[in-house]
Amino acid sequence: MLGNDIFQALYDNLEQAVGNAEYFIKEKAQQISDAASASLEWIWEALQGDFNEDMSAGQIAANALLGLIPIVDQVLDCRDLVANCNKIHDDPEDSWAWIALVLTLIGCIPTLGSAVKGVVKIIFLFARKSAGDMTKALGKALKPINTFLLDPKVQKLLGNLSVSSVLKDVVDSIGNIKSSLSAPMLMTLFDEVIGTFKGLMTKLKVIAPNDVIEWMEAALKSMQYVRVQADIMVPNALKEAIYKLEDLELALKKQIKALEQPHKALADTKSIHRLDDSVAEIDPHIIRTMKTSQKGIYGEIISDHYMKERGFINLLPEDRQVRKMTDKPRGRGIDGIYKNSNPPPPYVVTETKYRTEAGKYIDGDGLAKDTMLSKTKGSKANGISFPPAKQMSDDWLGPRFDEELALKQIRALSSEGYERWLMIVDKSGKVVNITTLDENAKAIGKVEL
Numbered sequence: 001m002l003g004n005d006i007f008q009a010l011y012d013n014l015e016q017a018v019g020n021a022e023y024f025i026k027e028k029a030q031q032i033s034d035a036a037s038a039s040l041e042w043i044w045e046a047l048q049g050d051f052n053e054d055m056s057a058g059q060i061a062a063n064a065l066l067g068l069i070p071i072v073d074q075v076l077d078c079r080d081l082v083a084n085c086n087k088i089h090d091d092p093e094d095s096w097a098w099i100a101l102v103l104t105l106i107g108c109i110p111t112l113g114s115a116v117k118g119v120v121k122i123i124f125l126f127a128r129k130s131a132g133d134m135t136k137a138l139g140k141a142l143k144p145i146n147t148f149l150l151d152p153k154v155q156k157l158l159g160n161l162s163v164s165s166v167l168k169d170v171v172d173s174i175g176n177i178k179s180s181l182s183a184p185m186l187m188t189l190f191d192e193v194i195g196t197f198k199g200l201m202t203k204l205k206v207i208a209p210n211d212v213i214e215w216m217e218a219a220l221k222s223m224q225y226v227r228v229q230a231d232i233m234v235p236n237a238l239k240e241a242i243y244k245l246e247d248l249e250l251a252l253k254k255q256i257k258a259l260e261q262p263h264k265a266l267a268d269t270k271s272i273h274r275l276d277d278s279v280a281e282i283d284p285h286i287i288r289t290m291k292t293s294q295k296g297i298y299g300e301i302i303s304d305h306y307m308k309e310r311g312f313i314n315l316l317p318e319d320r321q322v323r324k325m326t327d328k329p330r331g332r333g334i335d336g337i338y339k340n341s342n343p344p345p346p347y348v349v350t351e352t353k354y355r356t357e358a359g360k361y362i363d364g365d366g367l368a369k370d371t372m373l374s375k376t377k378g379s380k381a382n383g384i385s386f387p388p389a390k391q392m393s394d395d396w397l398g399p400r401f402d403e404e405l406a407l408k409q410i411r412a413l414s415s416e417g418y419e420r421w422l423m424i425v426d427k428s429g430k431v432v433n434i435t436t437l438d439e440n441a442k443a444i445g446k447v448e449l
Contacts, residue, residue, distance in 0.1 A: 078197045080104050080121075081190070082219045085226040092229060098237035099244065100128045101226070105186045106241070108193060109177060115158050116169050119145050123170075123248065132240075134247040138255060164259040171252050174245050181242065183235045190230060194223050296362040299354030299425035300335050306423070306431045311341035312348060316404055334400050337413075347418035351392050355426045372422060373441050392420050392441040421447060
């Protein structure tokens, strides 16, 4: 479908589309199709998108992402309102359908920030599916919200976002708009969306086939019918919607508190974890020109980022965690000790190697070796004896746990168990292989990437 192609092009070129949406849509439409009507056909396809009950988290997040784009945002507002009106038209006495209409109109308020509006629309989608149970709706909405905010294009466009910070913005926005909400205000928004829909109809009527025109005329009649009834029905629905917003505020505050607890991550999702600019700005093509010491540090940062993106929390002391390319090599200590937010396994201990094109393996000490896991020499530091042992073996890890962790944490690792992962990073700037190890640091399996 042309509409899908247009939306894909909009996503692929999000920044350009946000800056000049109308020109971009026309340009891409003409590239995709030679038809003179190509730049409008995508509108028709988008408008028919009702409340799809089977959308995946990714599809829901994609709707929020495309809603950042002017024109597309208006089309999606029209689509949502048409869907609401069709439900009310089928059953004008359905009180929840009227509350859902009010929530849709609230989601159209232009003063909501881009990220907030996207998140609010996701929550309201699940609120409609959950018959207004805001706690349940928020719980179901978290995964697509996280997917939306984590998208690299959204991060680049809107800045360094975190779930908790945006949810706080949503709470603030709800608090600010609650006092200003009124039936006349919502009716004005309703009229504006109908006006936008009429404008789209005017453009499409010039070239649209009869079935398209008939569908749009029926949709407009449905909206106009509901608009007439809205003067009577919306005031009461607004009162109920405000109660729902208050419920949502409470649910959001609880969720924010949970997210801000140490080592808390969203279940079944990636957490948002930004690479330091000193790492993020590195072009993978120039990694090969780095010094060996830099490659070792780079590999550790990339693997740590990989773990945190998947809900793992590094238990190493803050001063032992490598985050920037300017950090100094630390020698052969433990690279990462992670608690898993979504076990099993409950804990993971990692060792990272940067693999060069020549097949050498670089550790955090900056030395390139033929072997992935070396045998270290015995030593003593801070009153702790480190016997000669192979990296990641029991003999090697034991004293290093004593050095890095509190007694309570060591006991947790011992009682709950942990896995050992050997992580390989290469010139692509990505983790390309994870091997699980036994107590003797021998390979026993692989972790699917």
